[in-house]
Structure formats: structure tokens, C-alpha cells
Amino acid sequence: xxxxxxxxxxxxxxxxxxxxxxxxxxxxxxxxxxxxxxxxxxxxxxxxxxxxxxxxxxxxxxxxxxxxxxxxxxxxxxxxxxxxxxxxxxxxxxxxxxxxxxxxxxxxxxxxxxxxxxxxxxxxxxxxxxxxxxxxxxxxxxxxxxxxx
Numbered sequence: 001x002x003x004x005x006x007x008x009x010x011x012x013x014x015x016x017x018x019x020x021x022x023x024x025x026x027x028x029x030x031x032x033x034x035x036x037x038x039x040x041x042x043x044x045x046x047x048x049x050x051x052x053x054x055x056x057x058x059x060x061x062x063x064x065x066x067x068x069x070x071x072x073x074x075x076x077x078x079x080x081x082x083x084x085x086x087x088x089x090x091x092x093x094x095x096x097x098x099x100x101x102x103x104x105x106x107x108x109x110x111x112x113x114x115x116x117x118x119x120x121x122x123x124x125x126x127x128x129x130x131x132x133x134x135x136x137x138x139x140x141x142x143x144x145x146x147x148x149x
Contacts, residue, residue, distance in 0.1 A: 004049045007031040011050065015057055020136045023060040026050075027072060033063060074116055078108065110143060 015021060026032040034048045054061040064072065085104055091097040109122045117125045126141045 004031050008049050008053050011053060015053075015059075017138070019138060021057070021059050022136070023062060024054065025062045025064060028063050028066060033061070035063065074114070081108070 011024075028035075032048070032050045034045050035051070051061055053059075082101070082104070085100065089100060091100065111121060113119045113121055114125075120128070123141065123143060130137045130141050
């Protein structure tokens with residue numbers, strides 16, 4: 001599990017990459033916000049590091065409804081598939097693991113259509129979005145070669 005500092009560092013790398021982020025939806029974990037705490041262990045301050053980074057970059061930080069994990073459904077399904085890969089494969093080295101995860105990520109993004117996206121691949125959804133919102137992209141979205149190439 002990432003802490004606030006690691007979440008902010010990862011998010012900082014994403015912010016400066018290929019597209020402009022205007023909104024982000026996260027869960028209510030303490031690595032993302034202190035605006036919500038069901039247990040009362042901490043009081044909201046409005047000064048959480050992740051919230052501050054969002055404010056600096058004019059990114060609207062939205063939170064999922066408490067106790068509604070289905071909001072993260074697509075992410076959870078992807079994580080479940082990664083868990084399956086990790087459980088079915090005996091990796092010989094860290095580089096073998098890294099290569100396998102990168103290949104699966106490419107396969108998922110470029111070749112597996114998603115019902116939630118209207119039965120198109122994530123890369124095609126990005127290409128369609130870039131056509132209608134070019135100001136949000138710093139680089140062109142392009143297809144990578146397929147698994148049979």
C-alpha cells in the first residue's frame with residue numbers, strides 16, 4: 001500500500017506526462033485525502049498533500065462515495081487479472097516479472113475491448129477522446145504493434 005508521499009510522487013510523474021488531467025477520482029484512503037474518516041481516527045484538515053498537489057495543478061479531486069467499491073470496478077477487475085497472472089506464473093527474475101506485466105498492460109490497453117468503454121479498447125477510447133478534446137493531450141495517442149506482430 002502506498003503512503004501519501006508515494007501517491008503524490010507517482011501522481012506527480014503522471015501529471016507531467018502525456019495528457020492534461022482536469023479531474024481525478026480516488027477512494028477515501030488516507031494516502032489520498034483527509035476529508036473523510038469513517039472511524040473518527042483523524043479530523044479533516046483540508047491540507048492533505050495529495051489535495052494540495054491537485055490544487056496546485058488545478059485538478060478537481062473527487063472522492064468515491066464511502067462503502068461503494070463498485071465505483072472502482074474497472075480498476076479492481078484489472079488488478080484481479082494481474083493477481084491471476086502473478087498466481088499462475090513462476091517468475092525467474094525481477095526482469096521476467098517486469099516484462100510480463102508490461103506485456104499484459106500492452107495487451108490489455110491495445111487489444112482487449114472493454115464493455116464499460118462501449119466495447120472498444122482503452123487505447124481506442126483515448127484516440128477518440130483526443131479527437132474531441134485535443135487540448136488535453138501533450139502527445140499523440142498511437143497503437144503499438146500487436147501480440148502477433
